[in-house]
Amino acid sequence: MKFLQSTTFYLLFILLISCKSTSQWEGQGPIQIIPTESKEISLQEKRTFDLEKGLYFSNQFDGARLNDAQRINDTLISITILPENEPINPSPWYAFKIWSESPQDFWIKFTYSDKGFHRYYPKISKDGNSYSNVDSTDFYLPIVEEGRPKEAFLKVQSSLDTTWIAAQDLVGTQHVSDWKEGLLGFDFVEKIKIGESTQGRPLEVLKIGNADDQQMLMVISMQHPPEVPGYLAMKAFIEKICENTAVAKKFRSKYNLYLMPQMNPDGVANGHWRHNAGGIDTNRDWVNFNQPETKALSEFMEKKVVETGGKFVFAADFHATWEDIFYINNEELEGYYPGLIRRVIEKSSKRIPGYVPNIRPNEGKERSVTSNSYFFFVQHAESMTFEVGDNTPRDVIQMKGEYLAEELMRILNRKKW
Ligand SMILES: [Zn+2]
Known part of the structure; x- marks a missing residue:
């Protein structure tokens, strides 16, 4: 009897442990809709x-x-x-x-x-x-x-x-502009100024590719200043796309990728916890567009579509949070290439031994206030928010960014539009 009891206890213990080890973080709760008119911020005294x-x-x-x-x-x-x-x-x-x-x-x-x-x-x-x-x-x-x-x-x-x-590797506005200058050394990269932030910093997009704008991609990062791991994943992703490989060259001949690596330059420069100089979380402003950053980028995309007759087929927004998680749109809804996002995430994750990606499709079917929702519901781009873990090792971040880019390019290179 004693043996049975201890065996039962042991099995229960194993069961509990295994449940814990296979369960994945469910991510943040539903996104709250909040007013996004500018609010006052307190600037720290520089001293x-x-x-x-x-x-x-x-x-x-x-x-x-x-x-x-x-x-x-x-x-x-x-x-x-x-x-x-x-x-x-x-x-x-x-x-x-x-x-x-x-x-x-x-x-x-x-x-x-x-x-x-x-x-x-x-x-x-x-x-x-x-x-x-x-x-x-x-x-x-x-x-x-x-x-x-x-x-x-x-x-x-x-x-x-x-x-x-x-708090994280310091990636300031100068660091980002130096990185952008480096990319501008490629003859297939071009800088486009799309507006100015509240404090007068330039809002800039890079065009990467020498295609005809019929199929376009949008990548953004650093809406939230401390989320440096997301920036690092985006950087690895973009550098892969700029490489001198057959897959990248073919990709750039078929697609133009537009990149806004630093969505919130005022917030970054001032060491903000989350908001821009208007005191607003820009990732809650993709319906009302009260803030210069979201307004400039959405207008840029909408103008691009009208002028070229093309479409944004893919979009990604890189963030960071407690642990790695992919937020994707409701999979019963269809953008320009249904299933693309899950395929890219799963194919790239398989290359990392033992890694099971935490993919969280949105349960709702309505448009919300985030960039991910804007890209999908307004642009019909297949889109994701990749949240990189605060403490994910830098070499793993590099690998994840690169593999995502490689698998995305391979799939999109084969696609006939
Ligand atoms: Zn974020």
């Missing part, structure tokens, strides 16, 4: 904090976010990170730099007032360009009974050489 003993913290660079820094004692500096406005999705972005007149060891306490919790594992850089995760022995995240920890602690060694600390 260098003198923290005594020759120690300095600064937010005086593009993409920084550090609202306050105070010395608590000899070895503890408390910093405050606040959102641009509220209500806001809890993705507390931080980025700042540190230096000291002499080498110093101390702890940084991250605080978010009552506005959020600690989410992003800190990255460190010695040159402001290449970032890596901080050593796990230097980082302490308190265990809390409910919810997520409101504060976190990081041990740092400062010196005269500047150290950058950021």
